[in-house]
Amino acid sequence: MNPLRAIGAGLIALLRSAGAVALFAGQTLAALVRPPYFAGQLAQQIFKIGFLSLPVVGLTALFTGAALALNIYTGGSRFNAESFVPNIVAMGIVRELGPVIASLMLAGRVSSGIAAEIGAMRATEQIDALHTLATDPMRYLIAPRVLAGVLVLPVLVATADIIGIYGGFLVSVHTLDFNPTIYVRNTWDFLSDWDIISGLIKAAVFGFILTLMGCYHGFYAQGGAQGVGRAATNAVVAAAVLIFAANFLLTSLFV
Amino acid sequence: MTERVKIAWKNVTVGFDGRKPVLNGLDLEAYEGRSLVVIGGSGTGKSVTLKTALGLIRPQKGCVEIDGKPVRPGHEDDPGVAQIGMLFQSGALFDSLPIWKNVAFRLLHAEHISEDEARTRALEALDQVDLDAHVADQRPGSLSGGMLKRAALARAIVARPKILFFDEPTTGLDPVTADVINKLIVRQVKNLGATAVSITHDMVSMHHIADDVAMVKDGQILWRGSLDGVDSCANDEVCRFVRGESSED
Numbered sequence: 031m032n033p034l035r036a037i038g039a040g041l042i043a044l045l046r047s048a049g050a051v052a053l054f055a056g057q058t059l060a061a062l063v064r065p066p067y068f069a070g071q072l073a074q075q076i077f078k079i080g081f082l083s084l085p086v087v088g089l090t091a092l093f094t095g096a097a098l099a100l101n102i103y104t105g106g107s108r109f110n111a112e113s114f115v116p117n118i119v120a121m122g123i124v125r126e127l128g129p130v131i132a133s134l135m136l137a138g139r140v141s142s143g144i145a146a147e148i149g150a151m152r153a154t155e156q157i158d159a160l161h162t163l164a165t166d167p168m169r170y171l172i173a174p175r176v177l178a179g180v181l182v183l184p185v186l187v188a189t190a191d192i193i194g195i196y197g198g199f200l201v202s203v204h205t206l207d208f209n210p211t212i213y214v215r216n217t218w219d220f221l222s223d224w225d226i227i228s229g230l231i232k233a234a235v236f237g238f239i240l241t242l243m244g245c246y247h248g249f250y251a252q253g254g255a256q257g258v259g260r261a262a263t264n265a266v267v268a269a270a271v272l273i274f275a276a277n278f279l280l281t282s283l284f285v
Numbered sequence: 286m287t288e289r290v291k292i293a294w295k296n297v298t299v300g301f302d303g304r305k306p307v308l309n310g311l312d313l314e315a316y317e318g319r320s321l322v323v324i325g326g327s328g329t330g331k332s333v334t335l336k337t338a339l340g341l342i343r344p345q346k347g348c349v350e351i352d353g354k355p356v357r358p359g360h361e362d363d364p365g366v367a368q369i370g371m372l373f374q375s376g377a378l379f380d381s382l383p384i385w386k387n388v389a390f391r392l393l394h395a396e397h398i399s400e401d402e403a404r405t406r407a408l409e410a411l412d413q414v415d416l417d418a419h420v421a422d423q424r425p426g427s428l429s430g431g432m433l434k435r436a437a438l439a440r441a442i443v444a445r446p447k448i449l450f451f452d453e454p455t456t457g458l459d460p461v462t463a464d465v466i467n468k469l470i471v472r473q474v475k476n477l478g479a480t481a482v483s484i485t486h487d488m489v490s491m492h493h494i495a496d497d498v499a500m501v502k503d504g505q506i507l508w509r510g511s512l513d514g515v516d517s518c519a520n521d522e523v524c525r526f527v528r529g530e531s532s533e534d
């Protein structure tokens with residue numbers, strides 16, 4: 031077997047699926063801008079993706095903020111720079127860890143759920159049935175989920191930012207003997223608007239990616255229950271990888 | 286025949302990734318205001334035939350025309366979807382919605398009828414298929430197979446479409462309920478002037494509902510003719526199929 035041929039075949043397959051995803055994304059955007067709109071579906075998805083994810087996002091943010099504070103304290107103390115803990119915790123959470131960790135948790139919770147639900151609908155001919163009822167599945171199923179992801183992720187990430195910073199604050203004040211008033215002031219004075227906004231822009235992009243991956247893999251699921259399982263797995267993996275890649279791209283744009 | 290052709294399958298060829306084609310140049314016509322029953326062995330492509338007319342499966346060759354216009358999947362002016370009510374073999378009810386919203390789906394989302402009126406019409410349709418009003422608020426997950434079939438049938442007829450596709454409407458029903466469904470199908474065609482294409486393995490049902498019969502074999506129409514033709518044994522193989530005799534002697 032010629033190794034070049036294997037690499038070439040892999041590359042072509044990769045490009046082909048990238049093309050298919052791009053096409054699907056285009057169709058989704060087209061469905062978003064042209065009526066009919068399904069407001070009820072959108073509200074339901076905002077509730078499912080947003081509200082029901084709050085506990086998961088809140089808890090991970092709390093622990094991440096706390097651990098981050100401890101690590102920065104340890105590292106900072108080597109340069110006698112412990113006093114920078116509040117600044118660096120805030121910056122790290124708001125620009126990087128808040129968006130990335132919240133989105134990764136949602137990739138696990140939401141992308142897989144969407145892929146399984148839509149994949150099961152495909153397997154049981156419910157998507158075909160939508161067509162025959164003169165309803166476009168792109169508008170009824172896909173557009174509301176993706177739009178909900180784009181709208182909800184910035185709100186979730188803003189929540190995660192606050193809770194994450196609070197996690198760092200708790201550890202710093204209770205175990206590292208920081209003065210609470212100074213800690214809060216250092217956090218607040220240090221963060222720029224752009225730190226916060228750039229993080230929320232990332233969140234919206236990640237929300238698009240993780241809902242789109244769930245929808246795409248579910249929509250093209252094949253082969254019964256096994257196919258639904260595969261769709262869910264692939265959705266999570268693809269969402270996570272693309273979130274990391276997009277994070278790097280956006281970060282290099284935003285610095 | 287002098288009747289107007291409502292649906293025409295013209296040289297339709299469908300294959301799935303590299304395997305032997307399921308439909309191989311199938312030609313078939315359904316006449317307006319008549320009930321066509323399609324019979325044939327399991328896996329011969331009967332369900333696929335209906336799906337090509339709905340634009341759910343795109344033929345590799347040939348086309349399907351409705352009222353002389355080709356079916357164009359995904360286009361706004363597609364002649365198919367707007368006037369077809371489809372009963373899927375598997376029911377294909379939306380399990381996230383209660384039964385009445387399933388039945389009323391088209392009225393609510395495509396025809397934008399008010400919730401109250403849509404619900405009233407859904408309840409009427411459920412009554413027509415002999416389902417109690419109390420199932421209206423249940424989810425598909427809590428219904429039996431036969432109940433699901435009937436709810437799906439209610440969804441197919443509720444918008445009073447010009448064309449009705451029934452994929453095994455009586456499978457899984459007891460004989461009495463099956464009779465209710467047969468009469469309902471006859472009524473839809475006779476009273477509403479609808480064109481019906483039904484797939485069935487139920488020969489009693491076929492005798493009830495068919496004006497015309499077509500038998501599919503090897504991806505083509507082996508024979509088509511009137512119901513009388515089936516009974517008078519116009520074709521040997523059709524005759525044996527209807528009697529349920531295998532070809533070994």
Ligand SMILES: Nc1ncnc2c1ncn2[C@@H]1O[C@H](COP(=O)(O)OP(=O)(O)OP(=O)(O)O)[C@@H](O)[C@H]1O
Nearest residue numbers: 301307325326327328329330331332333334374484
């Ligand atoms: N979406 C699909 N992908 C791949 N193969 C398919 C698909 N749909 C149908 N087939 C194949 O096409 C063939 C015909 O299927 P079809 O469902 O039309 O049979 P049928 O005549 O309705 O049979 P039955 O009486 O058992 O319902 C089968 O071999 C099936 O495996």
Ligand SMILES: [Mg+2]
Nearest residue numbers: 331332374452
């Ligand atoms: Mg079938």
